[in-house]
Amino acid sequence: MLTILFDGIAYGMLLFILAVGLAVTMGLMNFINLAHGAFAMVGGYITVLLMQRVGVPFLVCLPLAFLGAALLGGILERTLYRPLYHKPHLDQVLFSIGLTFMAVASADYFIGSTQQIIQLPEWLKGRTELGEGAWRLGMGHYRLFIIAVCAALTVGLQFVLTKTRFGSRLRASVDDQRVAAGLGINVNVVFLSTFAMGSGLAGLGGALGAEVLGLDPTFALKFMIYFLIVVAVGGTSSISGPLLAALLLGIADVAGKYYIPKLGAFIVYCLMIAILLWRPQGLFVRKGGKS
Amino acid sequence: MKHVVTSMNALTTTRRWKPWELALWALALASPLLLSRHALIINEIAIVTLFAVSLDIILGFTGIVSLGHAAFFGLGAYTAALFAKLVMPDPLVGMAVAIGVSTLLGAVCSMTIIRGSDLTRLMVTLGVGLILMELANKLDWLTGGADGLQGVVMGPVLGRFEFDLSGRTAAWYSISVLLVLFVLARRLVNSPFGATLKAIRDNRLRAMAIGIPVTQRLSVVYTVAAGMAGAAGALMAQTTGFASLDLFEFNRSADVLLVLVVGGTGWLYGGVAGAIVFKLMQDLISSITPQYWTFWIGLFLVVLVLVGRERLIRPWTWFPRFFGGPKA
Numbered sequence: 001m002l003t004i005l006f007d008g009i010a011y012g013m014l015l016f017i018l019a020v021g022l023a024v025t026m027g028l029m030n031f032i033n034l035a036h037g038a039f040a041m042v043g044g045y046i047t048v049l050l051m052q053r054v055g056v057p058f059l060v061c062l063p064l065a066f067l068g069a070a071l072l073g074g075i076l077e078r079t080l081y082r083p084l085y086h087k088p089h090l091d092q093v094l095f096s097i098g099l100t101f102m103a104v105a106s107a108d109y110f111i112g113s114t115q116q117i118i119q120l121p122e123w124l125k126g127r128t129e130l131g132e133g134a135w136r137l138g139m140g141h142y143r144l145f146i147i148a149v150c151a152a153l154t155v156g157l158q159f160v161l162t163k164t165r166f167g168s169r170l171r172a173s174v175d176d177q178r179v180a181a182g183l184g185i186n187v188n189v190v191f192l193s194t195f196a197m198g199s200g201l202a203g204l205g206g207a208l209g210a211e212v213l214g215l216d217p218t219f220a221l222k223f224m225i226y227f228l229i230v231v232a233v234g235g236t237s238s239i240s241g242p243l244l245a246a247l248l249l250g251i252a253d254v255a256g257k258y259y260i261p262k263l264g265a266f267i268v269y270c271l272m273i274a275i276l277l278w279r280p281q282g283l284f285v286r287k288g289g290k291s
Numbered sequence: 292m293k294h295v296v297t298s299m300n301a302l303t304t305t306r307r308w309k310p311w312e313l314a315l316w317a318l319a320l321a322s323p324l325l326l327s328r329h330a331l332i333i334n335e336i337a338i339v340t341l342f343a344v345s346l347d348i349i350l351g352f353t354g355i356v357s358l359g360h361a362a363f364f365g366l367g368a369y370t371a372a373l374f375a376k377l378v379m380p381d382p383l384v385g386m387a388v389a390i391g392v393s394t395l396l397g398a399v400c401s402m403t404i405i406r407g408s409d410l411t412r413l414m415v416t417l418g419v420g421l422i423l424m425e426l427a428n429k430l431d432w433l434t435g436g437a438d439g440l441q442g443v444v445m446g447p448v449l450g451r452f453e454f455d456l457s458g459r460t461a462a463w464y465s466i467s468v469l470l471v472l473f474v475l476a477r478r479l480v481n482s483p484f485g486a487t488l489k490a491i492r493d494n495r496l497r498a499m500a501i502g503i504p505v506t507q508r509l510s511v512v513y514t515v516a517a518g519m520a521g522a523a524g525a526l527m528a529q530t531t532g533f534a535s536l537d538l539f540e541f542n543r544s545a546d547v548l549l550v551l552v553v554g555g556t557g558w559l560y561g562g563v564a565g566a567i568v569f570k571l572m573q574d575l576i577s578s579i580t581p582q583y584w585t586f587w588i589g590l591f592l593v594v595l596v597l598v599g600r601e602r603l604i605r606p607w608t609w610f611p612r613f614f615g616g617p618k619a
Binding site: 026032084087090093094100102103104106108109221228231262263266269272273276277280281 | 350356358402403406407408409410411413414415417418419421422425426429541545548549552556582583584585586588589590591592593595596597
């Protein structure tokens with residue numbers, strides 16, 4: 001039982017890292033970006049290809065995946081996304097679906113549609129077991145590694161958002177873009193860097209998750225739905241909302257698949273619809289911000 | 292007095308059937324005969340058109356962004372296929388049952404789209420589609436699971452016209468159903484009810500202030516659109532004799548959005564035009580690159596949004612300097 005909880009937490013943490021960029025871009029720019037999964041996929045493929053073809057060690061690949069996805073995100077934000085901020089939501093949805101389709105087909109064309117396998121270093125392969133009987137806790141070392149990395153990132157993000165100057169600029173822009181611009185904050189630069197950061201985090205998440213979630217060209221579409229659930233349920237105004245939503249989703253998904261495999265992903269979707277019917281703006285809404 | 296345009300006139304002219312509309316439908320009904328070798332694709336175009344028109348009622352006329360419209364399409368298809376397999380093979384009765392079931396689901400789901408922002412609505416509609424897909428996948432004793440529902444044999448239409456391999460009966464059947472539902476949809480959006488829908492789309496707050504029951508209108512129109520989407524799905528299942536999980540897929544909801552945007556929203560013929568363009572394009576591209584045609588569809592979407600549909604179908608506005616048009 002504890003093992004399931006543990007796996008669920010690892011899964012949830014991973015989802016959080018993948019989705020937090022989406023939460024910020026959605027809250028900040030009011031932009032429905034369905035192409036977020038594509039950035040995660042880019043990160044995953046960077047890692048897999050570097051490890052397989054060039055032989056770069058796993059730990060070096062992770063920052064590279066972050067940088068690659070962040071760079072791509074920055075370029076796309078500047079060239080394609082920016083004109084769309086003030087378009088209707090329908091246009092944004094269509095545009096980002098289009099990008100996702102392109103990403104899926106390109107990955108298929110250049111790399112092939114087979115599932116990519118990641119070779120973990122030896123020290124991450126093992127498994128530690130604690131306790132006895134029903135309270136036995138089996139921890140895969142890789143899962144432990146994921147939790148550690150994601151927890152560190154979460155703390156770091158929280159610090160950046162609440163304690164630094166950039167964080168307060170960002171929060172100001174989220175709350176009211178026009179007033180923030182009037183106060184002399186260069187909102188465009190804030191947008192650009194935030195979008196790049198979010199894409200980079202997605203890339204890192206994709207790299208970390210390639211082993212757990214599986215990596216093939218449909219990754220972008222398959223997990224887009226999970227990211228959206230995290231964001232829709234958690235709300236877009238803070239990072240603790242998506243974090244809790246991601247943990248909830250991760251645990252519910254793992255537990256649901258373990259205890260009632262017949263129902264599969266069913267539970268997650270029903271839970272989401274129930275929560276959204278109950279609180280349409282997400283579970284955690286900060287008062288005062290512009291929605 | 293003939294040339295005076297009163298407000299009454301302006302409202303009724305859009306309602307009147309124009310000659311080109313009649314010509315279009317006559318052409319559509321004649322097309323299986325004229326292009327008998329392409330009857331299969333005509334059938335598909337008719338189905339996609341019906342599906343797009345049903346989405347247009349909620350998206351173009353009411354302004355509800357839905358990513359899960361395929362849920363009703365798939366439900367209609369599975370209902371029609373199961374009904375034909377287990378109860379009776381008559382297509383028209385099956386069609387009525389399929390419309391009934393998807394209307395029922397639409398009525399239930401219409402409760403979910405009333406509250407919340409665009410994102411919430413997007414997620415809820417998407418979620419319903421996914422739940423139905425999971426259901427069809429897991430209830431494999433009933434639906435055949437991932438293999439799809441096979442062995443559906445349809446009876447002849449009206450007890451007379453057998454479905455043949457060339458697909459001519461299928462095309463006529465689909466076009467007739469499309470025509471009937473299209474006329475109904477046309478009446479609906481041109482009625483006072485339709486005018487209130489447009490008011491809700493344009494400004495929900497004002498619509499509420501002048502006394503339009505917004506919630507009720509939204510749920511009614513969502514239910515109607517669900518029934519129409521179910522009819523499109525039923526046509527799909529009946530004319531192909533097959534229902535599979537990909538009917539529920541996200542791609543299908545995205546495709547129909549694309550169809551509608553290509554043709555233009557808020558204009559019922561947008562669905563018709565979009566379906567013809569989309570199906571022909573899909574046919575053309577997938578005959579060149581069968582595996583990667585989604586790339587080109589994606590590229591098309593991106594360009595469409597960035598350039599804007601209005602400018603894309605008017606190439607002469609791309610270079611205003613050469614044509615002496617007004618400068619932007």
